[in-house]
Amino acid sequence: MEPLLPRIxxxxxxxxxxxxATVKDWDAASVRWALMYPDAYEVGLPNQxxxxxxxxxxxxxxxxxxxxxxxxxxxxxxxxxxxxxxxTVDGHRPVKAFDLMGISFATELGYTNMxxxxxxxxxxxxxxxxxxDDPIVVAGGHAAxxxxxIADFVDAAVLGDGEExxxxxxxxxxxxxxxxxxxxxxxxLTRLAETGGVxxxxxxxxxxxxxxxxxxxxxxxxRVPYRVFKRTTMDLDAWPYPKQPLVPLAESVHERMSVEIxxxxxxxxxxxxxxxxxxxxxxxxxxxxxxxxxxGLEATGFEEVGLLSLSSADHSEIAEITKGLADRYExxxxxxxLPSTRxxxxxxxxxxxxxxxGRRSGLTFAPEGGSERMRRVINKMVSEEDLIxxxxxxFSNGWRQVKLYFMCGLPTEEDEDxxxxxxxxKNVIRAGRQASGRNDVRCTISIGGFVPKPHTPFQWAxxxxxxxxxxxxxxxxEAVNSDRSLGRNxxxxxxxxxxxxxxxxxxxxxxxxxxxxxxxxxDGGRFDGWSEHFSYERWTAKAAEQLEPLGVDLAxxxxxxREELEVLPWDHLDSxxxxxxxxxxxxxxLDEREQDDCRWTPCFDCGVCPAMGTDIEVGxxxxxxxxxxxxxxxxxxxxxxxxx
Amino acid sequence: xxxxxxxxxxxxxxxxxxxxxxxxxxxxYVEVSVVERVDPEALKAALDExxxxxxxxxxxxxxxxxxxxxxxxxxxxxxxLDGVEPDALAxxxxxxxxxxxxxxxxxxxxxxxxxxxxxxxxxxxxxxRSSDAGHDEPALSxxxxxxxxxxxxxxxxxRPDDVLNALRVVADLVPPVPARxxxxxxxxxxxxxxxxxPLQQDKES
Numbered sequence: 001m002e003p004l005l006p007r008i009x010x011x012x013x014x015x016x017x018x019x020x021a022t023v024k025d026w027d028a029a030s031v032r033w034a035l036m037y038p039d040a041y042e043v044g045l046p047n048q049x050x051x052x053x054x055x056x057x058x059x060x061x062x063x064x065x066x067x068x069x070x071x072x073x074x075x076x077x078x079x080x081x082x083x084x085x086x087x088t089v090d091g092h093r094p095v096k097a098f099d100l101m102g103i104s105f106a107t108e109l110g111y112t113n114m115x116x117x118x119x120x121x122x123x124x125x126x127x128x129x130x131x132x133d134d135p136i137v138v139a140g141g142h143a144a145x146x147x148x149x150i151a152d153f154v155d156a157a158v159l160g161d162g163e164e165x166x167x168x169x170x171x172x173x174x175x176x177x178x179x180x181x182x183x184x185x186x187x188x189l190t191r192l193a194e195t196g197g198v199x200x201x202x203x204x205x206x207x208x209x210x211x212x213x214x215x216x217x218x219x220x221x222x223r224v225p226y227r228v229f230k231r232t233t234m235d236l237d238a239w240p241y242p243k244q245p246l247v248p249l250a251e252s253v254h255e256r257m258s259v260e261i262x263x264x265x266x267x268x269x270x271x272x273x274x275x276x277x278x279x280x281x282x283x284x285x286x287x288x289x290x291x292x293x294x295x296g297l298e299a300t301g302f303e304e305v306g307l308l309s310l311s312s313a314d315h316s317e318i319a320e321i322t323k324g325l326a327d328r329y330e331x332x333x334x335x336x337x338l339p340s341t342r343x344x345x346x347x348x349x350x351x352x353x354x355x356x357x358g359r360r361s362g363l364t365f366a367p368e369g370g371s372e373r374m375r376r377v378i379n380k381m382v383s384e385e386d387l388i389x390x391x392x393x394x395f396s397n398g399w400r401q402v403k404l405y406f407m408c409g410l411p412t413e414e415d416e417d418x419x420x421x422x423x424x425x426k427n428v429i430r431a432g433r434q435a436s437g438r439n440d441v442r443c444t445i446s447i448g449g450f451v452p453k454p455h456t457p458f459q460w461a462x463x464x465x466x467x468x469x470x471x472x473x474x475x476x477x478e479a480v481n482s483d484r485s486l487g488r489n490x491x492x493x494x495x496x497x498x499x500x501x502x503x504x505x506x507x508x509x510x511x512x513x514x515x516x517x518x519x520x521x522x523d524g525g526r527f528d529g530w531s532e533h534f535s536y537e538r539w540t541a542k543a544a545e546q547l548e549p550l551g552v553d554l555a556x557x558x559x560x561x562r563e564e565l566e567v568l569p570w571d572h573l574d575s576x577x578x579x580x581x582x583x584x585x586x587x588x589x590l591d592e593r594e595q596d597d598c599r600w601t602p603c604f605d606c607g608v609c610p611a612m613g614t615d616i617e618v619g620x621x622x623x624x625x626x627x628x629x630x631x632x633x634x635x636x637x638x639x640x641x642x643x644x
Numbered sequence: 645x646x647x648x649x650x651x652x653x654x655x656x657x658x659x660x661x662x663x664x665x666x667x668x669x670x671x672x673y674v675e676v677s678v679v680e681r682v683d684p685e686a687l688k689a690a691l692d693e694x695x696x697x698x699x700x701x702x703x704x705x706x707x708x709x710x711x712x713x714x715x716x717x718x719x720x721x722x723x724x725l726d727g728v729e730p731d732a733l734a735x736x737x738x739x740x741x742x743x744x745x746x747x748x749x750x751x752x753x754x755x756x757x758x759x760x761x762x763x764x765x766x767x768x769x770x771x772x773r774s775s776d777a778g779h780d781e782p783a784l785s786x787x788x789x790x791x792x793x794x795x796x797x798x799x800x801x802x803r804p805d806d807v808l809n810a811l812r813v814v815a816d817l818v819p820p821v822p823a824r825x826x827x828x829x830x831x832x833x834x835x836x837x838x839x840x841x842p843l844q845q846d847k848e849s
Contacts, residue, residue: 003822006666017696249696303696333647 001092012250013041014075016089016380020299023090023141024060024063030499031174033057033166034088034098034135036117038110039529041089044069045246048308049104049141050583052241053166063170064089066098070113073526073533079120086121095121099173101135102166103154105143108506109499109529111150115521118153123546125518127155129200130183138169138198143249146454146570149506149513151201153187158198159279159573161240161263162319165197174616190223199228199573206511206569212552214510214567215444223586229574230277231616234262237288244299256304256337259292260284261321265310266598266616269368270379271407273453277575279595279608281384284618286317286324290625293325297334304335313341313350314599316619320352324625330356343367343382348393362401362444363394370406370421377412379585384424388431391443395435395563401442402428408472409450409497411589415432418472421445422479426486442489445480447473449500454506455575457585460567462561463504469497500537504529504558505543510569513557515546578607578616646677660712661719661830664803669827673842675712676791705846706731715842716797718766720829721804723791727820733789734770736815740807751798757800761810763802764802765803765839768793792828794837 005011016023019591026032035054037044044050050067057065066088071079076532079085081156085094110568118125123134131138139147139157147157158165170190176188183190192198207215219226233239245257246539257523262283265275282293307321315321318338320321322428325336336354341347343365351363366381369375375382391402406421425443432441450468452458473494481487505513519542522535543554562568581604599605600617609615647653656677663669678687684704691701727731740746746762772776795802804825809834811817841847 006822011665015696017698019694333653 001087001461002247003085004075004082007078009072010041010250013069013110014071014089015090016067016088016092016248018045018165018249020244020629021067022054024058024064024070024293024386026064026091026093028062031064031100031170031172031179032098033063033065033066034068034095034101035068035104036095036101036114038103038117039070039527040072041069041248041250042252043529044383045250045252047104047106048257048260049162049248050241051103052239053104053162054290055240055242055244055580057166057170059362059643060167060170062174064092064197068095068117070110070117074532076087076116076120076526077100082208086117089110096123096134098135099177099337100169101137103137103139103141105139105141106147108143108503109534110143111166111517112508112521112525112528114150114153114463115518116526124472126152126416128152128364130155130185132181135294136173136185136188136192140165142274142277145273145575146507146509147199147201147416147571147573148206148511148569149509149517151511152514152518154201154352155185156192156200156233159228159464161233162231162472165231165235169198180448181532190221193228194225195222196227196229197231200224201511203541212550212556213588214569217300225551227574229612230576231294232238232280232282232576233263234282234381234614236260236284236617239291241286243292243295245296245302247300247302255302255305256306257296257300257302258306259289259296259316260290260308261315262313262618264616265314267311267314268379268585268595268597270370270377270457270585271410271450271453272310273456276456276577279576279606280614280616283315283317283619285619285621286321286623286625287621289321290324290328293311294328294524301426303333304337306337306339308339311342313344317621318350319346319427320620320624322350326353326356326362327627328625339366342406343387343390346398348397350388351394351399352397353600354483358532360398360400362403362442363399364403364405365390366405367424368405368407369410369415369417370419370424373592374410374417374420376594378407378590379411379589379595381594384427387424388427389567391428392431392435395432395441397511399443400436400438403446406445406447407450408447408476409493409500411450411452411458411461413464413472415472415475417559418476419479421447422476422490425480425490426483429489440467440489441491444493447476447494449495449497451500451503451507454568454570455577455582457582457589459508459582460562460566460586463501463558464497465555465559466501468531473497479569487519495531499528499534501554502534502539503557504535506553507537508569512547512550512552516543517602519546574611576606576607578611581606647677648844658712660716661797663827664801664805667804667825667827670690671711671827671829673701673716673830675707681706687696687814705843708846709828710845712842715840716830718794718796718831718833718839719827720792720794720839721807721825721827722828723793723804723807723823725789725791725808725823728789728817729787730772730789731768733791733811736811736817737768737770737791739814740765740810745812745816746810747815748806750806752810759800759802759806761802761806764796764798765793765807766796766833768807792832795837796833797830817820 035050037050052063057063119160124130136155140162141155144157145159170557172191189200193200193203204217205220209215264278264281266281368380369378387603425445426442452461452463480490547553646656658675660673687703688704745760747758747760750757769792831838831842834840
């Protein structure tokens with residue numbers, strides 16, 4: 001490997017040895033995990049999921065976990081030439097030597113990178129061809145809630161939170177190994193499957209109707225449950241991970257430390273898979289958050305802390321948390337940020353608090369839908385008045401730029417709904433000029449293509465075709481530019497609709513889509529999340545080639561609307577959401593009816609808590625963060641080694 | 645640690661003549677500004693703890709004035725050329741030193757650039773084979789030429805790669821496998837062309 005490093009781009013991403021990385025004694029470990037984030041190091045390293053599992057596993061005395069990332073094509077080529085296998089960055093060991101390979105899929109666009117890694121590792125692509133010498137390949141992450149498109153390539157998938165699941169899997173593999181591997185690979189997979197929380201695709205048969213729809217999915221052996229349940233970690237304060245966040249050696253997409261302040265979201269945005277599959281809401285306590293921030297900073301030296309969640313301003317004690325942290329770190333070089341916030345004036349107070357002694361550059365809001373009607377359909381309850389009031393408050397408090405996130409191609413969307421985005425942006429500029437008394441305020445609108453996702457009320461929706469999306473975006477651009485005096489202060493960022501259609505295929509696909517993924521990969525498909533690598537032509541060509549003989553096609557999987565009783569590929573995978581509730585919510589969407597948040601209003605029976613035996617866990621606790629006595633000038637975060 | 649002033653404060657850390665990617669180094673120098681007096685030994689231990697394995701802090705001294713950049717104007721490199729006979733290497737080196745100018749091409753972000761390597765080369769010596777003893781070099785049955793060269797840090801920088809390219813230009817010397825370069829020392833050149841330890845004056849006072 002070493003002689004190849006000078007010949008590739010950014011070799012530092014492959015060398016490991018980051019602050020807080022762990023290399024344990026190989027021979028002393030009874031179970032060994034290779035954890036992969038199937039994208040480049042710069043994207044994969046900051047991933048919280050991998051970091052949490054890496055630390056939890058390595059804390060066990062007889063367990064070892066190392067990380068591996070997708071290698072760029074320049075290195076892939078050299079690795080093939082020089083017969084260097086897929087390796088971990090920690091111990092530089094071949095991935096094939098591990099007992100388990102855990103792959104975290106935040107997005108379906110990492111599927112081809114998984115195939116590269118398996119192939120480079122010398123692990124057969126198809127789970128059915130693997131032997132006892134190969135690691136058990138386990139998929140996790142949000143995309144694992146419909147692992148059917150990769151069913152041929154993974155041995156197992158885990159739905160939901162991984163903290164406890166990895167420990168249980170480790171335990172099962174450990175005993176099986178200690179017993180001398182009775183029954184081989186089949187037996188260990190059966191033991192995993194019978195827990196009810198690990199899905200082993202090849203223990204289930206999928207039967208199809210003549211028209212191509214699924215007839216049923218049933219277990220093909222004893223000891224395997226009909227339904228597989230998602231995992232939920234309840235007491236976040238009992239799992240304060242990562243305690244020792246990794247500090248990347250190469251530049252990464254998030255140059256900050258993240259502290260997860262709660263998990264789950266009940267805002268009920270109908271497009272949002274994350275919000276649906278991570279229920280119920282579980283808050284970390286204010287003291288738990290304070291301790292994680294302080295210990296994490298001491299362990300890493302990061303200069304920015306992001307308070308992470310799906311809607312951070314919704315924490316029941318967010319005002320106390322932000323004030324407490326702002327007090328603690330005032331006058332230091334530690335900055336705080338609050339991603340994923342909502343559109344209201346309260347949010348501006350929080351933002352002001354967090355930027356007390358820093359700069360006030362830009363604030364981001366996500367109205368998601370351009371028109372009031374659209375926002376009722378997607379259940380994003382923000383009125384344009386709210387937005388204007390909020391941005392006016394922001395501009396009069398010294399903020400100079402507002403970024404707004406929208407989606408295009410939403411169910412029932414018409415041209416007018418999208419054109420309304422231009423009106424909104426212009427009104428933001430007008431309000432901003434008035435509130436700040438300056439002409440140079442800016443508004444950036446950022447637009448993503450909508451992809452219907454499994455386990456959401458939109459799982460039945462027809463996806464909008466890329467031509468329509470692109471046409472609406474073109475009309476929107478014209479509308480923005482129609483008034484130069486306002487338009488010149490409005491920036492517009494968007495991608496064309498093509499990658500979204502492929503993401504749609506991979507999101508709602510079934511096992512037949514696996515053939516497309518493999519064909520695309522064999523034809524050179526890599527790094528599909530990167531526009532410079534993604535090839536729409538290759539995907540459509542391979543989809544046609546592979547799906548036609550099966551009587552289905554790309555449109556069948558994407559732009560086709562599903563009926564209520566159609567068996568969906570992921571119906572046997574239980575996210576806790578009641579399918580009847582999801583359908584009712586889909587009907588409410590079509591009727592433009594909104595749904596409240598169960599955090600503030602009574603339960604609306606989405607089904608998660610009774611099915612999973614969980615409950616919402618929210619404050620307020622009424623406690624405060626105690627000030628930390630600064631121990632040195634400039635920074636209360638101090639290396640104890642340097643304290644006299 | 646001290647931070648720069650302004651809109652976006654940065655830690656005050658400056659590297660002097662950082663080694664290029666793909667070479668080894670025994671002698672990198674960095675200046676770190678701090679906001680209060682710290683025990684150099686404690687700082688050394690803390691930095692060692694945070695740095696990746698293989699990057700060791702050799703020494704930390706408190707600066708007694710002046711700046712580090714002024715104390716470094718050349719590097720000594722050890723370049724190992726596996727599969728190259730020391731005699732052939734010595735011949736090529738002699739040709740390089742005899743030349744008035746040796747232009748090589750280098751690929752940069754802005755395209756190809758031609759640089760003259762010769763003026764930067766202060767000295768170049770081929771180590772006799774006997775010095776291999778005790779090193780974990782390949783077995784003596786395989787020849788290995790070892791070049792010790794002192795190169796001035798000029799703009800544009802002349803790197804070990806450029807020196808190797810210069811050997812190719814003057815003597816058609818092409819190592820069968822990629823050569824390994826290690827920076828052995830940095831410092832100011834004294835009158836005899838030797839390198840003066842950049843931290844010497846801080847250690848003395």
